[in-house]
Structures are given as structure tokens and as C-alpha cells.
Amino acid sequence: MTRPHIWLLLFLTKYARLEPNTPPKECLNRGNCTLPIWCPAHVYFKESEKEHCMINGVRKGICCNTGRNFMPRTNSGSARHSPESLLDSKTISAISRQSAHSLAELRSNEHQLHKLAVLPESSPDFGLFTNSRTYDVAELAKVQNLADQARRLALASNAFKRRRSLTDDQFERESFDIDSTPLSEDCLPEPDCVEIVGVYRTSDGSCNNQLHPTWGQALTANLKLLPPAYEDHIFEARKFSVTGQLLPSARTISSRLMKNKDVFNSNFTLLLAQFGQFIGHDVSQSVDHSFRNSSGISCCMDSGDHWPERLRHFACLPIDVSPSDGFYGRHFGRRCMHFMRSVFAPDHECRLGYASQLDKVTHFIDASTVYGSSVEQQGDLRAFENGQLKVFRDFGRNLLPLDEDSNACISRKGGSACFKSGDTRVNSLITLTAVHTLFHREHNRVAQALSEMNPHWIDETVFQEARKIVIAELQTVLYNEFLPIVVGTEAIDLYDLRLQEGPIYAIDYDPIMEPSVSSEFTAGAFRFGHSLIETTITLLKGGRVDQVLAFVPETMNYPSQMRRIDVFDMILIALITQPVQQVDENFNENLQKYVFRFGNCFGTDLISINIQRGRDHGIQPYNRYRELLGLPKFTSFSDFGPKYAKTLATIYPSVDDVDLYVGGLLEQKAPGALVGRVFQHIIADQFARLKRGDRYFFENHPRINPSYFEPAQLAEIRKTSMARIVCDNADGLSLGMVQPEVFKVPSTW
Template sequence: MTLMKLVISFVKFNFIFIALSCIRSIVSEPYGTSLGGHYGVNDLNEHVHSTEAPCDVCPRHGVCVPPVQCPAHVRPGARNPRCHLETQIGVCCFTGVSHAGKYWHRKRSNRASINVEDVKAAHNQSRRKLQMWLLRAEGLQKEPYAVVNVTSPSYGHHLSLVTYDERAQRLGRGALLNLFAAQELKSRQALTDDELALRFTDHTDGPYCPPNPPCPEVPSKYRSVDGNCNNKDNPSWGGTHTGYGRLLAPSYSDGVWAIRISASGEPLPSARAVSTALILDGNHPSSNHNLLFMQFGQFVAHDISTGVVYTLANGKPISCCDGNGEAVLPPEMQHWACAPIVLDEDDVFYGQFKQRCINFVRTQLAPDFDCSVGYATQMNGASHYPDLSHLYGSSVEKMSQLRAPGGLLAVFNDYGRELPPLTHRKECLNVHDGAACFESGDNHGNQVISLTVLHTIWTREHNKIARALSALNPGWDEDTVFMETRRIVLAEFQHIIYNEWLPLLLGSKIMQMYGLTPSAGYALAYDPETNPSLSGEFATAAMRFGHSVVDSQLTVLSRQRKGVYESISLPEVMFQPSRLRIKPFLDRLLLGLMWRPMQSVDPFVTEALSRYMFHGGNPYGLDLAAINVQRGRDYGIRSYNDYRKLVGLQPLADFHQLAPSAARRLSSVYASPDDIDLWVGGLLEEPVEGGIIGTTFANIIADQFTKLKRGDRYYYEYGPDVNPGAFTPSQLAEIKKVTLSRILCDNSDGIEISAASPNAFFRSVPGNEPVPCDSPLIAAMDLSKFKE
């Protein structure tokens, strides 16, 4: 061997050794904290150090990303070296957001195609099964026991999830056809568990294929009302009635739709048993954050995520319980969408009312637009984008109902005060003469009166801007006034989310790592390959951290009376918004929301939600904590440990790693740490630096809002090279002046509000004392920049 060959061989060996040593790196916990919260959990010693240093440059053209953005790194045998992000440690990713790499794709492509006869048989079986299910459901319409009584707490829950759009039912039936076909093909061993889990089923044609939405050849300047036509190549991404995405493959016990079971193979504990043992009532006020932070969070959540549950064919709510909750209906009498929550006979609360069953109906499914079969995908009844769909509607028909002449939104003029328009549907619990029940874009604006207040504020903001634009541009017709106003109001809303709300939720480090902080000018983050659709994990668990921060009381303050005007128990104003007709009430409630602290994020939920939610005239209501646990299982959300691994944390191997109180409570209901539900586990974690939620939820939420930014062509910060309706630099600068405090100052009744804190989500702490609404600390937008 020549000297030159020896040198070349030595160089090659060293290169391969360096690359392999990087690839062998273990994904450790780069920025997590110990599991804790108010259980005082011990340090888990989670900062496991790899023997290999993180890569400065990823091998094999890999990209360094936060672990949650590379789901393939948790697959058995995966080799994803650690690497340096700007502020944290990430993993080198070679698969993007795909759940498997090229090896698995090759393995699938080498597999023989599914037999045509198997496909035909699956289609025929699917159609027969759907017909049988629909006939069974039609028969239940005539049975009183199968319909929820309007006086039951479950009726309020139904109002929170119902949709009046017939298209949802048609798509839901199509999704069932494809689901049944997947079940049949799996039973014939034509589909493997891996193919289902990894979504390698696009080589099968489902019996139902929804058409892609029609889109204009020249992109509209304005965002569509239903979220469609945002992405040129994938026009259905983020649209209304499309399915939630997945961070990890679901954990269905049959691989397709059956609810998750324990790691031991036994059924999981009742969701109510989990709630009773782990999600207690407690009072742990936040030191800085107020209830307005909580309420705005619910307002954001309702905008981007609305689960749609199955109903009877006539639209009536399905009952899975007998005798108003005194027993679970026998399986042969249940609707196929039933998954009732079973209560112990000696339940500490419900036992005194002889309740043995909490009604629970599964979420309606959505078909894939690639015509494939596969595991169940739940339907989002709203567009996935932050586009104020609960203000403007999610369909052209709904938007037209909410509009008024002159480019305005319709209102109920209550003696000179603009409130949302009254609804003709009986969706409120106080339906006597003179009681107000309001219309909204998502039909859920009456759920709690503090939410109705925000609907009111944003309705007024639209009308304020529309009147100003109409005066500035007298040549505009009312359609132009309306759509230009909507474009501006959506930008204000998105700016408040990314500039004010998310930083307090996630902390500056995570905001920086995920590129969520608004730019000085136009943003450059758009990626047409990013699917913005919400993940099921975000919708059913991470974003539901907000249920922990709800307080049991709404405090109504009066500056004129110099104190608390009244305190209202939260359940008393659920679907009962008539107090808004009391003239000073809106201002006084806003003052209370800004003054009263929210609760801390922890495994404690007020009894207002865990015992009395939607109680109406009953001495008991629903348990929202139990419903959250059951909803996660409905979606096939994997165990908490799986998501700890996904975000780069060490999984819990034993309950005894935790403090005795936490270990005792968890082990009293769960057989294994691998059974812990994601929503429960996420609430146990200590908050990340500068934020209020733990590492697991923080990464799931940050990842989601990154997708909503990168995958939204109409995101307010994008320039004309991306956004067909881009703002000019001077207009964008004006929008970036807007704060929630400005919105509140401009749209309160001005009866008792003449000042606000510069940061509306912080209490009046030193440095955030209230200032007059005309203070330069609460900047106003100069609408003259929008004169044509």
C-alpha cells in the first residue's frame, strides 16, 4: 500500500469514526426539569449525560431540531445524535416530521400490493357495516333512554361540542367507511400493525374519497373563511372538518379505533377514578398572571380547536347512561359512539346522588383527503388556523349570517351598547323572557360569561375599525370594508398571541428556540411543506393545561364603589350570559379578570369544573377532569411516558422515583408508569424557566404554534413574496403596536374602565401599574396607514 493510500484510508477512517460516534449519541434531557408540582416530587436525576458531545454539524445532511419535531428519534433502533441549537440541545433529524426513515419506506414498497379481491371485499364489508350502524342509530332516535335530557348536565356538554353543519355528518360517515375498510384489511392480514401506525396505507384506496376544495387560480388577498386553499399543493390542510394530526402514532388497542388499554393488557382505570385520586381541588394562585390570561387562552383554544361529537341522525345528543346517570346503558342499548365513564358506587361525591355513569360520546371522525384507509382520525370542527373563526364563522353561510350592512358585524343594540347578536337557538339555560343568549361564529360563545365578554370585545373591535376604514376610504363597497377589517383584526389577534400570550406561557428560551418571537419586519419562516393542522396531543392534553388555572369564582370589581361588587360561582354563569345586559357589568368583570390571579398549573382543578360543570338546576354537574382523561383515550393518545421520550426527557421507570405522596396517588390507580395519561402527567411537571407549564406541554405547544406560523401563508408577518394579502411595512409596524390592553381600552363600555396595565395578562404588580388609556405606554394604531 502506498503512502498516499495510507493517508486516504486514515482520513476516511477518522471521518467514519467521528460520524459514527456522533450517531451513537444518546438523546438526553436537554432542558427538562424534575417532575414535581404541588406533590413535591423528588428530583428524577433526569439530566443523563451522553459520553459523546453534541454535534456541531449533523451528519448525513441531518437538520438539528428540538426532539419533539423529529418523532422518528423515538423509534426502536433509531440513531439520532444530539446537536447544538441556539439555546438548547436538540437532535439531528433525517426524516423531518415523518415517523420513520427511508428504511421503513423501502420495506413497505418492497411488500407485495394488496390483493384486489381483498380490497373489493373490504369495500363491500365496509358499506354493509355502515348501513347496519346507521340503521341502529336511526332506531335509537325513537328511544327516550338514548337521548340526553335537556335538564341533564350532559346537555350543556353537548352544547359545547355540537355542530349544525350537515357537511360534518357526511364527512363523518365517509370516515367510518374508510375505518371499517381498514379493520377488514387488517383482519385479512393485508395491512400490518406497522403500516397502520406509520400511515403507510396510501397504497390502499378507501371506499370514500372526499374531493379537494375548489380554489381560485389566482390566490385571494383574503384568508378563506373555512381555512381551505391556504397551501397551494395541499388545499385542505388546516381546513374546517379536517382531521387532527399526530405527534406519535395512536395507541388504539386494536390499532384502528378501540380505546387504549393498560400496558398489562387489562382495561385502564376509570377516568373518574383517575380524577378522584389525582386531580384534586386546591387553591394555588399564580403570583403574577391574572384570570384574563386564562380567559384569553380559552378564547384562543376555541378558535383553533372544536371537537365534534357524534349525534343521532336528527341532531339530538346521544345518551350512554340510563336513568339520568344512575346506571350505564347495557352495550346492546348503547349507540356505537358511546364510551361512558363508569363511577364507583361509593364515589366520594357522585355516590350521594346515586350516580354511576358520566355520559361520554366519542369524537366524530374525518376522512383523509389522500383517499387512504388507516387508523381513526378525529375531526376538528373549526379551521386549524388562529383566524377568529368563532367570531366570523367557519363557513361562507355562517359568515353571511353574522354580517351587517356597511361592512360591520351584526350586534344586539342594548340601549346604545353593542353586544353580540341574539341567537334564536335555545342553547342557554336561562330562556325566560328578556334573557339574553348570544350568537357566535362557533355557536359556543355562551359557554361561560367571561368568554362571552371577549366575544363582545372583539366584535366591537371589528366594528370600530370598519367604521374608521369606511370613513378613510369612501370609495370602498361594504364587502371591501368587511374583508379589509377582518384582515386587520386577524393580524391584531395573531400579534397578541405571539407577542404577549405565548411568551408568558412558554418563557423566552423556548420562544427563541422555536422561532416564535415576532420579527422586526417581515418574517421569513414560511415553509409550504409544513402542515399546520393541530395535533391530537395538543388539542386533548397540552392545551388543556388551562383547565388547571381556572378559578372557582369570577370577581366583579367596581372602581367607583372601590371594592368587590360581587363574586359569582363559575357554574352559575355557564350558558347563562344575561348578566351582560346589566350596564356596568362588562367593565366590572373585565376589572375582576385583570385583578384576580389565575390558579397555577398543577394537578389541581377547581370543584366548579370537577363536580359542578353545567349543573344547571341539578345538585351535581360533570367532571371535566375525567372527561379530559377519557377524551385523550378516545383520540388514542399514547401514555405520558411516550411523550416524555419524544421531547427528550427520561421516561418514568418506577413510581418510587417520585415523592411518596405522588407515588402513592399514581400507583393507587395506575398499574404502571406506562399507563399514565398524558394530560395527567403533563400537569405534574414543574414549569420551564420563564413559563408556567412543564417541559412536555411546553414543547408540544411550542411545536404547534411553530407549525401554525410556518405553515400559514396568510400569517400576518409574511411579506408579499408569501402572503397574497401582505401588509405594507408601515401597516405592519402599526399592527405591531397593538396590545390587548389597547383592545380593552378601546372596546370596554368606558363606564368604569379608563385605565389598564400595559401588560394586560399581568396583575398590577410593580412595573405594571395601571396607566390611563391615552398613555403612550398603551400605544394606538394609526389607521391612516390603511387609506388606499
């Protein structure tokens, strides 16, 4: 059978085998040479106990024999008890009953709040909720069931730790396997990969790794780079300083440290920020707790005060607002900012331990933003004719299909539109809707070309081949154009993030490298992009200003202007010409006051939400990640520089309390990168694992990738650029030509 070919391939090019890189200097006494971030146990060693090594000719590595384990295991001979002896049948029975009873109490409390604490659909907090909401009834039931399983396991872990009087150190060092116990009913079920026939990726990311079939799968847990900083070391959000004092409120940090100032980066365009958000949504979406009927839970009273403790939902983590707050406090009398915790997911390993947050979408770079993360979602988007995706025909143009859910957007009045795509956040910003439209059209363009070249193909073959190509194009743009700008060439080389050239295959797939998205990435480092956002865009028509669009907050969850016949092109022009802001402590005030305003006098504060989300996910303070990366710890606030030292000292009790998100924004930029060292490494680590831990990554050799491309196809795909995708899928009414590198402002190329 002849393998399908990409459109317009005119000749075959010679296949060349990729030889593996020259191995780094061998470690003499301790394990293999690896990057510090991939050997987290090293943070527990004294400097004199560490053995350093060379990676790419630079002293960047550490000799490691502990793998990805967080802590060196205790010697079983000196341990007081083995994990197996602690988990006897009597203990298991007791903690199983206790965790089930505790969860039942929590659910009973939730039921009592159902009529009292429902989020009003006209509130800014409901807008925040829609960003993590599950709309499909069947999917909601699945998410809530997994969340209950994970919550029971977390409660069982807490009960076990207390019952056996284990110290935090003992609990973290050992692996308490429950696979053959009654508690295993709450473990993550494994997919039946034998039943999956075919060469293409699954829609939900399952069975990618043949040894660990749930790795990267939708509705599975986020990874942790370090043991989470939960107050109880299991699931309670971080609240206290290393000094024992309460941590400063996230809103206090935002209002006193972050400035309402526009500082532009004249080198890079808004499309860089918007593409970054599109990628972020491709690999990660947390889900906030909701009532069983999918309505939102309010964590603050309508008056702006906190709920009394007995009336507060167990998953609420509201943000304190000071009476002296210059915006929310003085003007509106608010004392409470809504924040709901993310639901948990069962761990990939069937064991007791800390809780991890659920990722609703596939963890892989697989264009789930276009195709969804389940068979059902994918089927709802397909036309089932010639491999096409559904479209909404409007004035002779193909727009995204319309979403009939009444809560997907804030207005459904005559002429308004709310769109449907592979990701439920498609309507959150009109510029994001535009990027979704580009890749939706790209799929249909490729599918049409494949159908014309292969008229004998059935719809399924055309769809899957077009999907495979679009995923490869997305991966090419990400690794060739986006990442070098964000993390710089030094990190690109250190983490082996360069794509091959021409017809060459990659053979660096690593089946023991977990691709799952880390909390530090999704709830920390990759949120650097919020600092890039410019909240108004100028729409040009014929070289003249047609409209100045305050798209944050006025078009959030309100993308109806996409129906104007010339707006899509004008948005694309703005995206590829207007500059982003610098990555720093400066944010447009709309992001601190008016996010999801929806006609109200105020919205929510995105920076406060980001800081609180990090604490929700148990992310360690900034200094701990400097240790993880082998960087010297900051010993005083002055290490952040004189610009920030005084203000930081008035906010945080200790330099060891500074949140990862805050420290990452303030740190000095790494050479050639948009971000500083800590964010640089966390982002590079994530995309290295998404590349090397993905069996279906488009470059992989036929011995690795069941859905491989032919050498000539690889060479053609590697010519992909974001400029080409824009040109091929714009309306062509206002947009006639684009610069070759659309992430860079035209004057810089």
C-alpha cells in the same frame, strides 16, 4: 391601484429585509438537524443510532432523514409484499363491501336507539353536548357525511388489516394508498382553488397551502404527533394498561389524585386564562356524535347506571363511577358518567390507516371565533353595510347579536339573552362572552375608521381589510404577550416564536410544515388552562363589591347578566385584576362536580372528561411524549416526585400508563413557564406550526402572503396590545384605565 392603509398611519418607515437565521450545525451522517418533536421516528432508534446536533447553540436537535413519518420505512426489497400488491382489486372490493355493511349495521343500531337514548335537555350531559354541537342543519349534514366517510375508511382499514394478517408494525410502517380505487369516494375532497379569486384568506381556511390546499381547513382531521394508542391501532379507544389490566377509570383518577383546593398564582390575571380559551376555540372544536336530527345521544341511563351493551350507542365511551365515589357514588348512586366520542374526519392523504378526529373550525389563528369558519356562518354575522358585523343595541351599547336557537342557552325567559358569534361556544362562560364582545367591537371600530378614511370602498373591501387587521392584532397579542408567559422565553427562542420588530417582514414560511392542530394539543396540553380557572369572580363598582358571581357553574350557557348596563365593564375589571390559579393538580370543586349543572344537584366532572377525551383521541401515555421530546423516560412513579408517587402507584398499574393530561399537570414547571417540559414543547410546537405553516400570517413577505401589509402598516400593528383592545372597546362606565400588561396582576408590573 393604491393598496389600502391602516388607520392613523402618518408616515412610511424604511423597509428592512429579514435575513434567515444562521443554520445549525450540519448533520454528518443522517439528514437535517431538527427538533426531536419534528422527527417522531427517532423514538424507534436506539440511543447509539441517534445523531444529535446544535440548535441555537444548544444541544437540542436531532439529525433526521425520516421527516414527519412516524416510523422508518421498511426496505421494499426485504418486505414480504409491497403495499400495492396487498391492495389488489379483489381485496379492495371485499373490504369495501364489508365496511359499507358494518356502517349500515351501526346506523341501524343508532336508529333503534333514537327514542330510547336521547339526552334530556335539562341534564348536565346536554350542557356538555352543546359545547360540541352543530346547530346549522346544512353544516350538520356535512359533518355527518364526513364522519360516515371517515368511519367507513376506518372500518375498511380494520378489515384490510385482518384480511391480510398484517401486524401492527407492518400496518403502521407502510402507506396504503387508495387514491385510484373505489374506496377513494370516501377520501377528503380537495377544494377548487382556481375558482377562488382575491387576496384574502378564505373563510374556511382552504387553499392556504398551495401544495396541500386542505391543510388547516375547517372540517378536516387533527394531526397526531405520535401514532395513536388505539387498542386496535385503528380507532378503538385506549382501555388497557401496558400490563394487560384495565386502565383506571378517568373519574377514579380525578377523584383520588386531583384536589379540591384553591392555590392562586398571584402574578397573572384571569384574562390570561380567558384569552387562552378564546385562542383554543379559534383553532379547535371537536364534534360529538349525535342522532341524525341533531339531538344528543345518552351514554348513561337516567338511573345513573350503564346501558346494557346491546342498547349502548357504538360511539359511547362512558366513564365508570365507583360505588365508593365520595360524591357521585355515595350521594347520588351514579355508576356511569356520560361521555360521547368525537366524530372522525377523512385523512388529508387518501390512504388506509388510523382514524383522526374532525376539527369543526379552521386550524389557523384567523379569528374564526369572531367571523366563523364558513361562508354561510360569516354571512350570517355580517351587516353588509360599511364592513360592519351585526350587533344587538341594548341601552345604547353594542352587544353581540342575539341567537335565536332555543338550545344555544339554558334559559330564554323575559330579559334573558343568548348571543351569536363566530364560535358556538360563545355563551359557555360569561367571561368568554365578554372576550368575544371585545373582538367583535374591535372589528366594527376598525371597519368604521377604514370607511371614514376610504369612503369610496365597497362593503366587501372594508369588511375584508378590517378582518385582516383584527386577525393580525390577535396574532400579535398571542405571540407577543400570551405565549411568553405560558411556555417561557427558552421555548420561544427554540421554536422561533418571536415576532419581528418595526417594519421588518418574516420569510420563514414553510410550505411543507403542516399547520393542522394536533390531538395532543387540543385534547391534552392546551387543556392546562382548566387548572387556571377561578370559578368565582368579584364584580366591583366604584371600588366596592357589587356582586360575587359564581360563573362556574351558575352562568354556564347563561350570559344574560351581560345585559346589565354596567356588568361588561365590571367583568373586564375582574379579568384584569383577579389572579388565576396555579397549573397543578388542584382544581376548584365546581370543576369536578358541578360543570353544566343547570339547576340539578350535580353536574359533570371536567377533569374526568379531559382524561377520557385523551383516550378517545388515541393520545399516547405521558412517558411516550418524554421520549418524543428527547427527555429521559420516567422509570418509576417516584420520578413525579414524592408528593405524587404513592397516590399514582395506587391508581395506575404502571408508570407507562399515566395519561398525558395527568402527567403534564404533575410535572415540574419548566424555567420561566407556567407549564412543565412536555406541555411546554407540545404547545410551542403547535404555535410554531400555526405561524410557519400559515401563508397568510400577518408578518409574511409580499412574495409569500397575497394579503401582505406594507412595512409601515406592520410597524403600526406590532404596537397592538391586549390592554389597547380592552381600552378601545370597554363601555367606559366603570373601567377608566388599565395596566399596560393586562395578563399580569397590576402589582407585578
